[in-house]
Amino acid sequence: MKKRVVSLIMVAALAASMFAGCGKKEAAETSSEGKVLNIQCWNDEFRGFFEQHYEGYEKIDDASGKIGDVTVKWTETPSKDNAYQENLDRVLKNQESAKADDKVDLFLVEADYALKYVDTDYVLPVADIGITEDDTKNMYQYTKDIVTDSKGVLKGVSWQACPGILFYNRDIATEVLGSDDPETVQEAVKDWDTFTATADKMKAAGYKMTSTVNDTYRTYSNNVSGKWVQDGKLVIDDNLMKWVDDSKKMVDAETTVGTSELWSDDWNKGMFTENAVFCYFGPAWLINFCMHGEEDGSVAKAGKWGGCVGPQSFYWGGTWLCAAAGTDNADLVKDIMYKFSCDEAVLKALVEDNDQFANNKPVMNEMAKSDYTSKVMGGQNPLPMYCEGAEKVDLSNLSAYDQGCNEEFQNAMKNYFDGNASKEEALELFYKAISEKYPAVELPE
Amino acid sequence: MGKKKNTNKRVNRYNYWGYVFLIPFIAVYIVFQLIPLVTTVYNSFFEHYREGLMEIGPNFIGLGNYIATFQSPDLWVYAKNTMIMWVMGFIPQIVISLILAAWFSDNRMRIKGSRFFKTVIYLPNLIMASAFSMLFFALFSDGGPINYMLMDMGLLAKPFKFLSHIWSARTLIATMNFLMWFGNTTILLMAGMMGIDSSLYEAAEVDGATSTQRFFRITLPVLKPILVYVAITSLIGGLQMFDVPQILTDGKGEPMRSSMTLIMYLNKWLYSKNLGRGGALSVLMFIITGILSLIVFKMSGYNDED
Numbered sequence: 143m144k145k146r147v148v149s150l151i152m153v154a155a156l157a158a159s160m161f162a163g164c165g166k167k168e169a170a171e172t173s174s175e176g177k178v179l180n181i182q183c184w185n186d187e188f189r190g191f192f193e194q195h196y197e198g199y200e201k202i203d204d205a206s207g208k209i210g211d212v213t214v215k216w217t218e219t220p221s222k223d224n225a226y227q228e229n230l231d232r233v234l235k236n237q238e239s240a241k242a243d244d245k246v247d248l249f250l251v252e253a254d255y256a257l258k259y260v261d262t263d264y265v266l267p268v269a270d271i272g273i274t275e276d277d278t279k280n281m282y283q284y285t286k287d288i289v290t291d292s293k294g295v296l297k298g299v300s301w302q303a304c305p306g307i308l309f310y311n312r313d314i315a316t317e318v319l320g321s322d323d324p325e326t327v328q329e330a331v332k333d334w335d336t337f338t339a340t341a342d343k344m345k346a347a348g349y350k351m352t353s354t355v356n357d358t359y360r361t362y363s364n365n366v367s368g369k370w371v372q373d374g375k376l377v378i379d380d381n382l383m384k385w386v387d388d389s390k391k392m393v394d395a396e397t398t399v400g401t402s403e404l405w406s407d408d409w410n411k412g413m414f415t416e417n418a419v420f421c422y423f424g425p426a427w428l429i430n431f432c433m434h435g436e437e438d439g440s441v442a443k444a445g446k447w448g449g450c451v452g453p454q455s456f457y458w459g460g461t462w463l464c465a466a467a468g469t470d471n472a473d474l475v476k477d478i479m480y481k482f483s484c485d486e487a488v489l490k491a492l493v494e495d496n497d498q499f500a501n502n503k504p505v506m507n508e509m510a511k512s513d514y515t516s517k518v519m520g521g522q523n524p525l526p527m528y529c530e531g532a533e534k535v536d537l538s539n540l541s542a543y544d545q546g547c548n549e550e551f552q553n554a555m556k557n558y559f560d561g562n563a564s565k566e567e568a569l570e571l572f573y574k575a576i577s578e579k580y581p582a583v584e585l586p587e
Numbered sequence: 588m589g590k591k592k593n594t595n596k597r598v599n600r601y602n603y604w605g606y607v608f609l610i611p612f613i614a615v616y617i618v619f620q621l622i623p624l625v626t627t628v629y630n631s632f633f634e635h636y637r638e639g640l641m642e643i644g645p646n647f648i649g650l651g652n653y654i655a656t657f658q659s660p661d662l663w664v665y666a667k668n669t670m671i672m673w674v675m676g677f678i679p680q681i682v683i684s685l686i687l688a689a690w691f692s693d694n695r696m697r698i699k700g701s702r703f704f705k706t707v708i709y710l711p712n713l714i715m716a717s718a719f720s721m722l723f724f725a726l727f728s729d730g731g732p733i734n735y736m737l738m739d740m741g742l743l744a745k746p747f748k749f750l751s752h753i754w755s756a757r758t759l760i761a762t763m764n765f766l767m768w769f770g771n772t773t774i775l776l777m778a779g780m781m782g783i784d785s786s787l788y789e790a791a792e793v794d795g796a797t798s799t800q801r802f803f804r805i806t807l808p809v810l811k812p813i814l815v816y817v818a819i820t821s822l823i824g825g826l827q828m829f830d831v832p833q834i835l836t837d838g839k840g841e842p843m844r845s846s847m848t849l850i851m852y853l854n855k856w857l858y859s860k861n862l863g864r865g866g867a868l869s870v871l872m873f874i875i876t877g878i879l880s881l882i883v884f885k886m887s888g889y890n891d892e893d
Contacts, residue, residue: 223838224858400729401751403837408730417730546858553839560751562842571843574661578855581864582638 176242176470179214182233182249184226187431188461189216191301191496195488196481212474227255234264237468247469248478251298251462253288253537254545259464260289260297266465268296271476277484280502284535289462298462299483301492303501304425305531306360308452311441312520314420315448318347324522328450331421334388337453341397341420350419352398353412355389355559356552361423363548364456369541375584376576378551378569386555386565393559401559403552405432414439415446425458426499426528429518435497445520451527457535499528506532543580550575624873631866636859644863652867661852662868668757668840669848672832673825675761680769681817687769688776689802694785705777709770716767720834723763724750750836753845760832760846767831768824772817779813780806812886819883823876829854 183189186204193201199214201207207214219229233246240246251259259265268278278286278296282303289298308331312322319330319340330340341351352358366379392398399419402408412419413434418441422428429435433442441447463482465475481488489500493509497516500506510525554572557563563571573585631652635644656662687708691701698704711719726733727749734746749755783806791801807814829850832840838854840847849872856865 400746400748402729406728407725408728411730553841556751557841557843560748560842562751562753562845567843575855578861579858580638581636581859581861582643 175212175473176245176247177212178243179209179212179247179471179474180217180245181214182217182219182226182230182246184219184221184250184252185431186218187427188250188463189218191482191492192478194495195491196478209474212471221252227258230259234259234466237264237466242470245468245470246466247471248475249464249466251289251464253460253462253540255542256288256298256462257291258542261291264467265291265297266467266469268299268465268479271465271472271479273299273476273480273484277480280504281483282501282503282532282535284457284532284537285460285462285501287537288460288540289464298464299479300460300462300501301482301489302425302427302460302498303506303528303532303535304427304457304460305499305528305535306364306423306425306452306456306458307449307524307527307531308421308423309428309447309449309519310421311418312446312448313415314344314347314349314418318343318349318420322448322520324448324450327448328452331450331452334384334453338388338391338397341392342395344420345395345397350397350399350412351392352421353409353419354400354402354404354406355393355398355556356401356404356409357398357421357423358389359385359548359552360458361452361454361456364458364536365454366539369539370543370547371541371580371583374582376547376573376586378586382551386558389555390559390565401556410434413441415441415444423452423456423458425460426497426524427459429497429516433518435518442518445517447519448522449519449524449527451531455531455534457531493525499525499532503532543583546579547576550579627866627869627873629866630862631870633863633866635863636856636861638859648863652863653871656864656867656871662849664844665840665847665849665852668844668846669826669828672757672761672764672828672846672848673822675757676764676768677818677821677825680765680772680821681814683765684769684772684776684817687773688780689806691773692777692780705770705774708773711766712768712771714767716763716830717834719763719767720831723759724835727759751842753842756836756842756846760828760835763831763835764825764828768821772821775817776810776813779810783809815886816883819879819886823879826872826876826879 181189189204192199193207196209199207199209205216205218207216217229219226221227230249233240237245249259269275278299281299285300285303286296289300290296308327310322310327310331315322315327319326321327329336331337337351344351362381362385363379366381368377368379370377389398393401399412400408410432411417412422413432414437416439422432424432429442429447433447434440435442437443463479465472465479469475483489483501486502486505489502489505490509492498493500493506494514497518506525506529510523510529513523514525515521515523551572554568554575557571558565558568576583577585630645632647632649633645634648634651635642635646637643690696690698691705725731728734729746729748729750733749734743737743738746747755749759787805787809788801791805796804827850828848832846832848833851833854836846838851840851849868853865853868853872856868
């Protein structure tokens with residue numbers, strides 16, 4: 143008998159351990175607002191802004207915080223290899239059956255795939271949560287186009303607009319080009335041929351023009367004449383082949399450090415004075431997110447960056463906030479989305495404290511004329527350049543295939559740059575990768 | 588009589604508890620192994636993938652996925668890559684392991700601190716393969732410490748791009764697999780060597796055999812079954828090589844996919860959720876691994892006829 147009791151207890155213990163974690167106290171819900179605000183994101187950028195600028199937010203740790211008695215939970219899934227979207231697909235599909243505290247309330251999307259989510263019922267229209275057309279009237283039109291669904295309903299908001307510029311190292315500019323004045327530098331990088339010629343000058347002086355060939359990619363890929371996939375067929379734009387040819391020349395002439403990926407350690411090194419390269423391409427978020435402004439030895443901390451328009455205008459990235467259908471914290475979600483897209487005080491703070499380019503036309507135009515200067519950029523006011531660039535952003539060639547195609551194109555061409563394949567072989571490799579990612583897309587020939 | 592019956596009953600009652608304790612394992616096995624296995628085979632007969640949020644299929648296409656897999660040259664290229672990298676890792680592994688095992692098990696050598704070294708050589712296997720690959724990735728990156736060291740010593744004028752050359756990338760992968768597994772192999776071989784009757788060695792010594800002769804004439808022949816076992820289990824592991832090259836080359840198998848293994852190729856179908864093509868490849872791998880395991884099983888003498 144005794145043994146039987148012992149075995150029973152053991153079985154019970156085993157069974158209990160199997161289900162541990164499933165059991166969760168059902169919070170007695172007194173108000174209509176949920177106790178947990180779940181936010182899905184792919185990096186810590188927005189969380190950083192949130193901690194700094196959202197009044198009443200108390201940070202607990204990197205994955206959670208509190209607003210009043212509501213717990214804020216951050217779920218960070220990297221974008222790489224589609225992981226973020228896969229996670230988002232999964233949680234949104236479970237949204238209905240999920241417990242109130244587990245439902246996604248707010249999630250972030252990028253331009254490359256925004257439409258995939260915006261065009262579904264998983265996202266609440268901005269108007270439904272209480273942000274009016276009047277609130278959004280000052281935003282840059284393109285930031286609204288990206289998150290407008292096929293019926294013309296606005297479903298997301300962003301705090302930023304992302305026209306890109308060329309950031310150059312002022313010390314190197316002074317030494318090689320004779321001046322670190324934006325106009326002088328612009329003259330030296332005004333088109334791709336001049337850019338390549340300047341790269342040779344840099345090399346002669348012992349500097350590299352860019353950190354990797356992929357630095358210039360966005361600038362070329364934003365200026366294509368058509369989409370990646372047209373009538374079900376893959377099309378490689380001439381401007382992308384120009385990127386391949388120009389880049390190969392730079393690799394062979396050793397005017398770029400290498401062929402490393404963006405975000406890699408090798409790419410980051412050029413942000414520091416010790417291994418400085420002449421220029422990087424990027425929008426305003428490059429400053430706060432990639433330039434290591436807090437770290438000793440970085441060019442940003444010394445305030446030695448300058449900015450000019452560069453060979454071609456482009457835009458890059460951007461983050462939008464979307465309210466998930468089924469949220470149990472509608473009021474709080476509205477407040478967050480409002481503060482981070484319509485509240486002028488927050489937007490101004492983002493520009494002043496975080497070097498952002500905020501999504502509010504009149505405010506930006508006004509600040510462009512003001513005496514605002516960026517510390518990172520050695521006292522230059524970059525806003526006029528951004529304001530001009532934001533007007534030029536053209537989304538007509540954006541498609542759902544962008545992320546996959548851009549990634550694979552860069553991967554495949556790296557082999558050509560490194561000398562492991564001819565251009566034709568590298569293109570074959572690209573086609574192969576596309577046939578794996580998008581089996582339905584027809585390949586050339 | 589009555590007493591015996593009672594004992595039987597009690598035994599049966601305990602047996603019953605045995606089954607209860609088996610439930611967790613059986614449940615986990617069915618949910619995480621058996622069902623996926625059966626559905627993989629089932630899925631391999633369908634055209635079924637996703638493009639964005641658009642889902643194509645499932646349409647039954649019989650052996651279509653298998654035919655497509657065999658027709659594309661990729662399968663053979665990646666199979667060749669896998670084998671090359673396995674051989675590159677296995678040869679040093681078996682040589683070093685044999686030498687170490689012979690030293691450790693030789694009573695006359697009496698290596699000091701042999702317990703310590705036995706532990707140390709096994710340690711790399713305890714590190715997660717992904718962590719190990721990350722470490723190598725950082726060490727051998729274009730601007731990494733190895734390049735700086737080589738440049739400081741004056742051996743290189745400019746950084747050598749280890750991961751951009753076919754053979755250096757393959758060598759790195761093979762080296763890592765070697766480092767991770769030679770300890771394990773050494774322990775297996777040592778167990779085999781210690782099982783050899785020492786009177787054989789003594790007799791050989793009396794006859795004046797040198798230590799080289801003893802190794803090649805006694806140790807190796809007696810050890811043959813264990814060597815074959817080690818080779819085939821390593822081959823099965825080698826066929827499934829994934830984590831090390833996946834992390835080291837960031838899932839791309841660069842340069843020009845020369846370090847892409849079969850399982851990395853399988854992983855490529857994940858993006859489009861291509862259950863059909865992925866399934867077909869998995870089933871092929873399953874069959875090959877199954878045959879190899881059967882050989883091991885036969886050899887180890889587990890069959891009933893013996």
